[in-house]
Amino acid sequence: MCGICGFVSQTEIQHDIFVKMNDSLYHRGPDDGGIFMTNYRDAYIGLGHRRLSILDLSEAGHQPMVSSDNSYVIVFNGEIYNYKEIRREIINSRGSEYKFRSECDTEVLLEGFCLWGMDVVKKCNGMFAFAIYNLEDGSITIGRDRLGQKPLYYYWDDKGTFVFSSELKALKRCTKIKLKINSRVIPSYMYRGFITGHETIYENVYRLEQGNILCFKDNTLSKTKYWTLDSRKKTGVSYAEAKNDLKSLLYDAVEKRLIADVPIGSFLSGGIDSSLISAIACDLLDRPLDTYTIKFENRQYDESEYAESIAKNLKTNHHTMTITKEIFDKTIENMAWYFDEPFADPSEIPTMLVSAVAKRDITVALSGDAGDELFGGYDTYASIDRFGKYRIAGKIASRITTFDILKQYLPNKVKMLSLYYNDPVKAIQLWDPERSELVNNICGVTPNTIKFDVDEDVLSDDLIERRMHLDCYSFLSDDILVKVDRASMRYSLEARSPLLDFRVVEYAFSLPNEFKYGDGQRKRILKDILYDLLPSDLFAREKRGFGIPIYEYLQGEQMKKLKYFASESFINTQGIFNFNGIKILMDEFHKGNYSNIRILWHYYMFQLWYCQHIIGV
Numbered sequence: 014m015c016g017i018c019g020f021v022s023q024t025e026i027q028h029d030i031f032v033k034m035n036d037s038l039y040h041r042g043p044d045d046g047g048i049f050m051t052n053y054r055d056a057y058i059g060l061g062h063r064r065l066s067i068l069d070l071s072e073a074g075h076q077p078m079v080s081s082d083n084s085y086v087i088v089f090n091g092e093i094y095n096y097k098e099i100r101r102e103i104i105n106s107r108g109s110e111y112k113f114r115s116e117c118d119t120e121v122l123l124e125g126f127c128l129w130g131m132d133v134v135k136k137c138n139g140m141f142a143f144a145i146y147n148l149e150d151g152s153i154t155i156g157r158d159r160l161g162q163k164p165l166y167y168y169w170d171d172k173g174t175f176v177f178s179s180e181l182k183a184l185k186r187c188t189k190i191k192l193k194i195n196s197r198v199i200p201s202y203m204y205r206g207f208i209t210g211h212e213t214i215y216e217n218v219y220r221l222e223q224g225n226i227l228c229f230k231d232n233t234l235s236k237t238k239y240w241t242l243d244s245r246k247k248t249g250v251s252y253a254e255a256k257n258d259l260k261s262l263l264y265d266a267v268e269k270r271l272i273a274d275v276p277i278g279s280f281l282s283g284g285i286d287s288s289l290i291s292a293i294a295c296d297l298l299d300r301p302l303d304t305y306t307i308k309f310e311n312r313q314y315d316e317s318e319y320a321e322s323i324a325k326n327l328k329t330n331h332h333t334m335t336i337t338k339e340i341f342d343k344t345i346e347n348m349a350w351y352f353d354e355p356f357a358d359p360s361e362i363p364t365m366l367v368s369a370v371a372k373r374d375i376t377v378a379l380s381g382d383a384g385d386e387l388f389g390g391y392d393t394y395a396s397i398d399r400f401g402k403y404r405i406a407g408k409i410a411s412r413i414t415t416f417d418i419l420k421q422y423l424p425n426k427v428k429m430l431s432l433y434y435n436d437p438v439k440a441i442q443l444w445d446p447e448r449s450e451l452v453n454n455i456c457g458v459t460p461n462t463i464k465f466d467v468d469e470d471v472l473s474d475d476l477i478e479r480r481m482h483l484d485c486y487s488f489l490s491d492d493i494l495v496k497v498d499r500a501s502m503r504y505s506l507e508a509r510s511p512l513l514d515f516r517v518v519e520y521a522f523s524l525p526n527e528f529k530y531g532d533g534q535r536k537r538i539l540k541d542i543l544y545d546l547l548p549s550d551l552f553a554r555e556k557r558g559f560g561i562p563i564y565e566y567l568q569g570e571q572m573k574k575l576k577y578f579a580s581e582s583f584i585n586t587q588g589i590f591n592f593n594g595i596k597i598l599m600d601e602f603h604k605g606n607y608s609n610i611r612i613l614w615h616y617y618m619f620q621l622w623y624c625q626h627i628i629g630v
Contacts, residue, residue, distance in 0.1 A: 015076070016041030016063040016502075017088040017165075018183040019144050021153055021229060023173035025057050030188055035061030037182040040351070041090070041502045044070075049077040049086050053151035056173070060146055061183075062088040065505055067273050067377065073115035080123050081114075084148055087126070090179055091141030091163045092509070093118040094269035099125055099136050131156070131226050134239055138269070138514060142221075144177060152230035153177075159240040159515045160383075161223025161490035164498055168218045173232045180499075181353040184218060185626075192218065194627070199589065199619075200456045204448060206357035206615045209491040214354045214622075223490050240515070244482050244522035252538070255524055259517070260542045266514035267293045267379070275376035278303035280367055280508075281331070283319030285390070285536055285543060285552060286381025290511055292546040294379055295327045304329040305371040305378070307363040309336055311562045323551055334370040336363060341566050349621040351503045357611075357618040358492050359561045364500040372504040382493055383512040386484040387521040388539045389530030393484075394477050396443055398530075441480045451612060455594030478526055485518070563614050564607050571617075575599075578620040587623070590616070 016038030020026055028050065035048055042063030049060040062076040077086050093099070096118035103124050104111055113120055118139070125133035126145055131154065140162035144155045155177055157165045166184065167177040174189050184190055192215045198208050211219050221227055224240035248255065267290060271277060279291045281304035295302050304324050308317035317333050324331035344362055352361070371378050385391050501508040511517070521529070528538050540552070567575060577583060579599050584592045598613045 015065055015088075015090040016179040016183075017061065017090050017142065017144060018176075018178035019060040019088065019146075019153065020058070020174070020176040020187065020189075021151075022057045022175070022189055023055060024189065026059060026187065026189060030186065031059045031061060034178070034183040034186045035063060037186055038063045038179060040505055041065065041179060043505050045075060047075055047077055049088075049146075051148075056151060058146060058151070058153070060086055060088045060144060065376070065507060067092065067275055067507060069115050069117040070274050071115070074117040074119060076119060078119055078123055080127050082127060085123060085127060086146045086148065087119060087123040087143060089119045089122060089141065089143040091139055091143070091158065092270075092507070093122060093137045093139035093141060094272065094514075095136075095138040096121040099133075102136075103128060126154075131237065131239070134226065138516070140509070140513070142179060150230065152228055154226060154228045155221060156226040156239075157221045157223055159224045160485065160494070160513050160518065162494050162498070162510065162513060164495070165221045166213065166218060167221060167227070168215075169229075169234060170217055175229045175232075175234075181213070181215070181218065184215075192216075194589075196589070200452055200458055202355050202357075202619065203452045203456060203612065203615050205492075206611065206618075207492040207495065208354055208356075209487050220491075223486070242482060242485060242518065242522060244478055246523055247525060248520075248523045252528055255528055256538055256541055259520060259524075259538060260545075262514070262517050262520055263289070263511060263542065264293055264297070266511035266517055268297055269514070270379060270509040270511050271297060273377050276303070276374060277377040277379070278305060278371055278375040279329075279379040280304070280371070280381070281306050281320045281324060281329070282381070283316040283321075283323055284381065285539055286384030286512065288323050288381075288547060288552070289384075289539060289543045290379050290381045291323070291329065292327060292543065293511075295329065296546065302327070302329045303332065303371075303374055305332045305334075305367050307336055307367045308333050309363075309562070310338075311565060314562055319551070319554070323547065326547055326551065332370055332374070334366055336366060336561075338566065338569070340366065341561070342570055345571070345621070347625075349618065349625045352495070352499050352622070353626070355615075355619040355622045356495065356499075357615040358496050359563055359614065361496045361500055362561055364496055365503055368501045368504045368506045368508075372506045375506070377507045377509060378501065380497060380508050380510050381512060382497055382508075382510040383485075383489060383518070384536060384539060386481055386489045386493075387512060387518060387529075388536040389477065389481060389526070390536045391484075393443060393480060394530060394535070397441065397476050397480055441476060441483060448609075448612070451594070451597075451609060454597070455590055455612070455616070457591050475526060477530060478522070482522065563610050564602075567602070567610075567614070567617070574621075575613075575617050578617065 018034050031048055035046060042065045044066040045064035047062050051058050060077045064076060077088050079086050100121045106128055134156055141158045142163040142165040144153055146153050155165060164179050166181055168184055168190055169175050176184055176187050176190060178184050185192060195212060195214055195216045198212050198214060202208050208214060211222060213220055225236055225238050227234060227236045279294055279302055281287050281291050291302060291304055306317050306320040309315040321331060341362060344365055497508050579595050581592045584590050584595060598609055601609055602613055
């Protein structure tokens with residue numbers, strides 16, 4: 014796991030500036046660093062790398078790395094779990110006399126690119142972001158893994174400047190770039206709590222979408238999508254066959270992610286997904302597994318006792334960290350710095366803290382991310398299921414809402430039913446008109462970006478499956494994976510998610526809904542696999558989200574800051590939000606009405622980001 018950056022510019026970028034760009038990614042790779050700089054015709058080119066050594070800890074894994082034929086230079090972030098198989102294929106193609114110089118996956122990707130070009134990524138099973146510079150024609154090819162586990166941003170303007178990086182920090186240190194806030198994404202952020210799609214918080218800075226490759230040549234960008242999740246293809250197997258097939262896939266996915274030359278452990282929240290991954294890992298290992306969890310003082314949010322019971326059953330070396338208000342206050346001070354963009358998923362805090370405690374012992378942590386999106390674990394899917402059953406009520410509500418006199422007195426759920434009946438896209442996204450109106454009041458515009466950019470790419474007609482598909486392209490990639498990557502890499506810890514093995518993802522979407530979301534239970538097939546490994550009574554409880562008690566933590570020092578951010582003088586000086594809209598949120602909070610506390614949290618996290626990244630406080 015590493016950090017990468019680079020540029021192509023018509024004007025020179027000084028060596029010391031590029032070193033600062035690269036070193037801003039030090040936390041992603043404290044073990045080694047390197048830069049490559051050259052010229053091609055009238056352009057200046059640079060590639061930078063910070064290394065967290067996981068495979069082949071020797072100097073042979075140093076980057077930037079030049080290909081054996083001296084045609085290409087690569088910087089690479091991530092892991093290719095099937096690199097040994099690809100390595101053998103390369104040797105078979107070139108002849109047994111061909112010798113690799115290292116034992117790392119970076120060289121395999123580079124030499125595979127020499128042989129097969131961009132098609133090499135289709136052979137790769139892993140999480141990755143990379144850049145490959147062509148020494149012969151001056152082009153740079155950047156690519157990202159299928160699900161978007163590893164980040165990659167790029168800047169491009171009409172003056173011939175192209176800059177890329179794992180994080181926005183490096184772009185900010187490039188003197189050729191003048192960053193300006195992209196106001197278009199703020200309403201969407203305030204509604205959701207994260208920025209989704211191709212755009213970012215800065216104008217002219219973009220997120221390379223998952224499953225895409227982009228080539229920059231002669232000041233022209235060309236983008237190719239190499240992987241699409243198609244949920245219309247079904248296997249037709251029985252439930253018993255599906256369970257056995259999925260179990261085999263999961264065991265292989267976990268086994269591949271246990272390959273490392275450094276210590277490995279596992280996050281263990283006590284839920285279905287992390288318990289399943291930890292149980293499989295314990296079954297595969299010949300030693301006790303180190304597991305890690307977070308404990309809350311507020312028992313309403315605490316699941317540590319369940320994690321401890323599971324750890325005891327699995328005989329792991331279990332580690333628990335308790336989050337106090339003091340620890341929270343200390344963590345939030347620099348959290349916005351490491352996330353680079355406004356980001357308001359409350360679980361970012363426990364994720365950072367569990368990463369901090371895990372890093373004391375290990376360098377790689379397994380996680381259970383993606384189980385909800387792939388196997389129907391969220392409340393969202395139950396809500397969409399109910400909507401499908403209430404279509405007649407939706408039709409009636411749709412007619413009632415045509416009368417303006419009645420409309421103002423209708424409950425929000427009736428308005429939602431009406432909207433869903435008339436607009437399937439809003440049904441899938443559970444569009445909330447009251448939240449929309451609130452965001453409109455705060456931002457002064459209608460948040461018409463509620464429609465995810467990838468709606469047209471979702472290949473399914475079933476509403477629940479369509480939402481699960483959409484979540485993989487949006488909530489998973491732009492919220493969950495951003496959270497896990499930034500939180501873990503803050504402490505130079507690599508997080509690996511076996512459920513995000515693309516074979517598991519494709520197989521999950523090839524199964525009928527009733528295998529995943531059936532018999533009145535969520536994640537049905539995952540649970541049945543888990544119960545082969547652990548007693549089912551360990552999980553006889555309601556699902557809880559991995560969140561925090563926001564209303565408790567927005568007190569003391571945090572409340573002082575929030576009051577300042579909500580003051581009329583600050584808001585008017587900043588010129589982004591409307592004072593009256595924020596005042597409504599604050600008044601509700603002080604009265605003990607927490608129905609819109611998430612929007613208030615979104616606002617607070619935006620301002621923490623603004624202070625650290627824009628005004629430098």
